[in-house]
Amino acid sequence: MVRKIKHTTKKHVNKYISGEEDIDVWGLKPISLKAKIFDIRSGSKIVILNTDTATSNDIYPSSRVLLRKGRNKIVATVDLSSDIVDPDEIGVFSEVKAALKLSDGNEINLFHLPRPASIRYIKDKMDNKQLSHEQIQTIVDDTMAGMLSDIELSAFMTSVYIRDLNDEETVSMTDAIVSSGDVLDLKKRVVLDKHCIGGVNGRVTMILVPIIAASGCYIPKTSSRSITSASGTADAMEVLANVDFNIEEFKRIVLKTHGAVVWGGGMNLAAVDDKYIRIRHPLNLDPHGMLLASILAKKKSVNATHVIIDIPFGRGAKIEDMSRAESLAHDFIRIGKQLNMKIEALITNGSDPIGNAFGPALETIDVLHVLEGNGSIDLKEKSCILAGRLLEMAGKAKTGQGYEIAEKIIDSGKALKKFKEIIDAQGGNPKITSDKIPVGEYTYEVLANKSGRVSHVDNRTFANIAKAAGAPRDKGAGVVLFCEHGDKVKKGEPLFRIHSESESKLDFAIKTLNVWKPIELEKVVITRIRGE
Amino acid sequence: MVRKIKHTTKKHVNKYISGEEDIDVWGLKPISLKAKIFDIRSGSKIVILNTDTATSNDIYPSSRVLLRKGRNKIVATVDLSSDIVDPDEIGVFSEVKAALKLSDGNEINLFHLPRPASIRYIKDKMDNKQLSHEQIQTIVDDTMAGMLSDIELSAFMTSVYIRDLNDEETVSMTDAIVSSGDVLDLKKRVVLDKHCIGGVNGRVTMILVPIIAASGCYIPKTSSRSITSASGTADAMEVLANVDFNIEEFKRIVLKTHGAVVWGGGMNLAAVDDKYIRIRHPLNLDPHGMLLASILAKKKSVNATHVIIDIPFGRGAKIEDMSRAESLAHDFIRIGKQLNMKIEALITNGSDPIGNAFGPALETIDVLHVLEGNGSIDLKEKSCILAGRLLEMAGKAKTGQGYEIAEKIIDSGKALKKFKEIIDAQGGNPKITSDKIPVGEYTYEVLANKSGRVSHVDNRTFANIAKAAGAPRDKGAGVVLFCEHGDKVKKGEPLFRIHSESESKLDFAIKTLNVWKPIELEKVVITRIRGE
Numbered sequence A, B: 001m002v003r004k005i006k007h008t009t010k011k012h013v014n015k016y017i018s019g020e021e022d023i024d025v026w027g028l029k030p031i032s033l034k035a036k037i038f039d040i041r042s043g044s045k046i047v048i049l050n051t052d053t054a055t056s057n058d059i060y061p062s063s064r065v066l067l068r069k070g071r072n073k074i075v076a077t078v079d080l081s082s083d084i085v086d087p088d089e090i091g092v093f094s095e096v097k098a099a100l101k102l103s104d105g106n107e108i109n110l111f112h113l114p115r116p117a118s119i120r121y122i123k124d125k126m127d128n129k130q131l132s133h134e135q136i137q138t139i140v141d142d143t144m145a146g147m148l149s150d151i152e153l154s155a156f157m158t159s160v161y162i163r164d165l166n167d168e169e170t171v172s173m174t175d176a177i178v179s180s181g182d183v184l185d186l187k188k189r190v191v192l193d194k195h196c197i198g199g200v201n202g203r204v205t206m207i208l209v210p211i212i213a214a215s216g217c218y219i220p221k222t223s224s225r226s227i228t229s230a231s232g233t234a235d236a237m238e239v240l241a242n243v244d245f246n247i248e249e250f251k252r253i254v255l256k257t258h259g260a261v262v263w264g265g266g267m268n269l270a271a272v273d274d275k276y277i278r279i280r281h282p283l284n285l286d287p288h289g290m291l292l293a294s295i296l297a298k299k300k301s302v303n304a305t306h307v308i309i310d311i312p313f314g315r316g317a318k319i320e321d322m323s324r325a326e327s328l329a330h331d332f333i334r335i336g337k338q339l340n341m342k343i344e345a346l347i348t349n350g351s352d353p354i355g356n357a358f359g360p361a362l363e364t365i366d367v368l369h370v371l372e373g374n375g376s377i378d379l380k381e382k383s384c385i386l387a388g389r390l391l392e393m394a395g396k397a398k399t400g401q402g403y404e405i406a407e408k409i410i411d412s413g414k415a416l417k418k419f420k421e422i423i424d425a426q427g428g429n430p431k432i433t434s435d436k437i438p439v440g441e442y443t444y445e446v447l448a449n450k451s452g453r454v455s456h457v458d459n460r461t462f463a464n465i466a467k468a469a470g471a472p473r474d475k476g477a478g479v480v481l482f483c484e485h486g487d488k489v490k491k492g493e494p495l496f497r498i499h500s501e502s503e504s505k506l507d508f509a510i511k512t513l514n515v516w517k518p519i520e521l522e523k524v525v526i527t528r529i530r531g532e
Helices: A010-017 A051-056 A094-100 A117-126 A133-144 A150-163 A167-179 A204-214 A233-237 A247-257 A272-283 A288-301 A322-338 A360-372 A377-393 A402-411 A414-425 A459-468 A503-512 B010-017 B051-056 B094-100 B117-126 B133-144 B150-163 B167-179 B204-214 B233-237 B247-257 B272-283 B288-301 B322-338 B360-372 B377-393 B402-411 B414-425 B459-468 B503-512
Strands: A030-037 A046-050 A064-069 A072-081 A089-092 A107-112 A192-196 A219-223 A259-263 A306-313 A342-349 A442-447 A452-457 A478-481 A494-500 A519-521 B030-037 B046-050 B064-069 B072-081 B089-092 B107-112 B192-196 B219-223 B259-263 B306-313 B342-349 B442-447 B452-457 B478-481 B494-500 B519-521
Touching: A030 A094, A046 A051, A051 A072, A064 A094, A072 A094, A089 A094, A089 A107, A117 A133, A117 A150, A117 B150, A117 B272, A133 A167, A133 A272, A150 A272, A150 A288, A150 B117, A150 B150, A150 B272, A167 A272, A167 A288, A167 A322, A192 A204, A192 A219, A192 A288, A192 A377, A204 A219, A204 A233, A204 A259, A204 A360, A204 A377, A204 A402, A204 A414, A219 A233, A219 A247, A233 A259, A233 A360, A247 A259, A247 A414, A259 A414, A272 A288, A272 B117, A272 B150, A288 A322, A306 A322, A306 A377, A322 A342, A342 A377, A360 A377, A360 A414, A360 A478, A377 A402, A402 A414, A442 A503, A459 A478, A459 A494, A459 A503, A494 A503, B030 B094, B046 B051, B051 B072, B064 B094, B072 B094, B089 B094, B089 B107, B117 B133, B117 B150, B133 B167, B133 B272, B150 B272, B150 B288, B167 B272, B167 B288, B167 B322, B192 B204, B192 B219, B192 B288, B192 B377, B204 B219, B204 B233, B204 B259, B204 B360, B204 B377, B204 B402, B204 B414, B219 B233, B219 B247, B233 B259, B233 B360, B247 B259, B247 B414, B259 B414, B272 B288, B288 B322, B306 B322, B306 B377, B322 B342, B342 B377, B360 B377, B360 B414, B360 B478, B377 B402, B402 B414, B442 B503, B459 B478, B459 B494, B459 B503, B494 B503
Parallel strands: A030 A089, A046 A072, A192 A306, A219 A259, A306 A342, B030 B089, B046 B072, B192 B306, B219 B259, B306 B342
Antiparallel strands: A030 A107, A046 A089, A064 A072, A064 A107, A442 A494, A452 A519, A478 A494, B030 B107, B046 B089, B064 B072, B064 B107, B442 B494, B452 B519, B478 B494
């Protein structure tokens, strides 16, 4: 007697793969095919069926199939071809060949898997039905198990973008994302963390972490590499130390030094997030609920208890609208509460650059200048504000005194000392100083072509120029600013300098200045009206 | 001076590919890579980049790139790998190798194309903005040019499903779909057509077309192969004649015989439709506006002037809800008007099978029985109703007299004669009779296990049993019914017979009866209430 299953989930497949349950009880009809091996790696478990074979078995591109040869079984995704393979053949690449221990011409049994249950839930989301905790967990599980195609994942992200997640769903999504990866458990009562909503420069993290760690609190900070900026925090930290650790190494470092700045992508925290970001990126899709869940899951994955969220807003920042910044802040706080995290949000000026540099090495120098006692005032100030509030939240400072305490930790040299401990623990050179960091030797200075007051310094454009010069791949590439918003400059004075590690990249960066105007000088005459 | 373009469309790329415009004016930075050739066909223009190379150039999987070697250029899609190719290499398959005339190690220039403008419009649709005629045309053009990935196409279909298309957008979409493919222009003042909203059997088309053609009107009918049914109209017609023609052949046949029944997929009508159906299928996604546009575009592509739409509704049919059927009917009529097509819709009983057969050969026999004068009464009736209304719409019959005229065309043998002309014109044997059509020789009769009245005959389940027996690929496989809704049957009387062309497929079809109950006998006792 066949038990016809209508939907498969990761659980079904796992039971089958692990041998707990045989596929025959599912009432599926096996298709017998001869393996045709292509000895190259395709990067994923894809098999190629002849279009006719597929059509006559209701198999479409991206269908999921179970493959069995003897005792070996795997799940794979189908691609179609009318000429690479004959109707009785199945094309397999190296990954599938290895998993099933195949030789050319071996017989394989193929079972067409029913649609994953997740697809029904994705459809429910489209139809504006609230998803339960379990349904969201199933979607995330199926995503991790590779049971959902790009088409289905994109439909999910688009639906979540249009319908959004309510608070309950956002909490469920956060939990599901956490469960998809590893978790760092320091077994401490208080663990601090900080997050900045992307898109602007400013290496606050590399100053804030040593302040907090020097105060005795734990701050296991994971950072990203550049996505659209000239340098992610991880790219900048990498100028000084390793940033790529597994979770055990990360734990050892934090337990030793109280703080660390490592690359989040090197660990398996909130693993499903990358799979969703891959889908969201081509569409520039930032579903509100996913943004919240994704950030909160990263904090929850390191068991953070107190978190400060930096929301830069203004022209050129990710969030250009004050009311959106405010409502986002409230969302974080409210949902954080349901996840047992105490959250505070600070809405900060995101339209002007913080610090004077773009590019990994140049930004690292900026950071060291502050810790060494002679750096950018705005960068120091912002770091102390954020660190100060975290110290107050954790009870390490009375309300209103956090800033002062943070500043004292810098001024006393304790933050620099702690930073060097961290660099040491992360395998870098603890004797490093700001003047020892190599920067791109090919340089070009841009001078003011008239006198005037600086009315706008465009973060994004500078990031693009730094990238054209080779950042973040070339650590020494980037831009150093000589002026900031409000400064008066005279014709012929230097406005900024481009650094590059190669002449051709410098040339390319210079070329971009034909179209990109990163600095605006105030116009006296806004517009001229003429009589007829 | 570079002209920085923010978005690419098919027009940009065509200008470049055709040599009208050079890429250098776009302000894009070339990346120089060495070709590493994999001598297999991948079925599409994909290149493989090293993950590092891609990341440092902001290139993501599914990014579009222009490749140039000497004077040869193509557009390709990117896949990533961290081990198949080195950072300075680009992996290419046979298609790209041929297009660029490559040898191993050749240098290729790669340009990362800006996002197609379509992506912005897709985002607009998500945000519930109405799309203009031109924007919809651009999306369809970019889809045809392969500039949109599965992720982007799925986002589009999902948005259209959730936000729907308004009338203006539906008209634009219909026009854009028509423009994506070839068009049949018979240059006749009146061209009739008929469409049935999928999901139920009944070979009305093969009876209606010869009636209309015999009346002197033109009816260039394109039909589909099976998607979920046991046999599409094209599958059944193929038992008697060829159905795979190009548009010129189709035109010659219709001009000669006034009617034809061919496979729509063999021509290039409404070409973009298949690309959207590929995306909609895994999600079972039937956006209302797309359904309308897709059907109307097929009619418009053959320049139909008068169209009848058959909307079967009821249990087991695609539309199970009367008010949905009605509103769909009104939508067709209203939007048809804006497209200069006179449309009438008939809502028909879709819960019971029309005719007695499932599977290509068995359904064809059903059709011939009707035309030969001794067939299924309901199949004949439905065909005459639809054909009659078309004759009335075209002015070939007074209102109220269409049915009679249609019936007379059958009863007089004119329809059979015309059908044989059509079979002849489509390269089949015009001497065919219903008793000469081969059916599957492995058979199994299912008997009533009790006496009772037939309360339900499940269309879908019978289609599935026929498919399990090998239909539609095995033309002779299928099911013949011996009873219909309302019949009284005695225990032991045959209910239906399964035909198959192989013993193993027959066995499999029989096995499915363990789980599938295609016929329900009325229960006398519905439920029993007992006192406590």
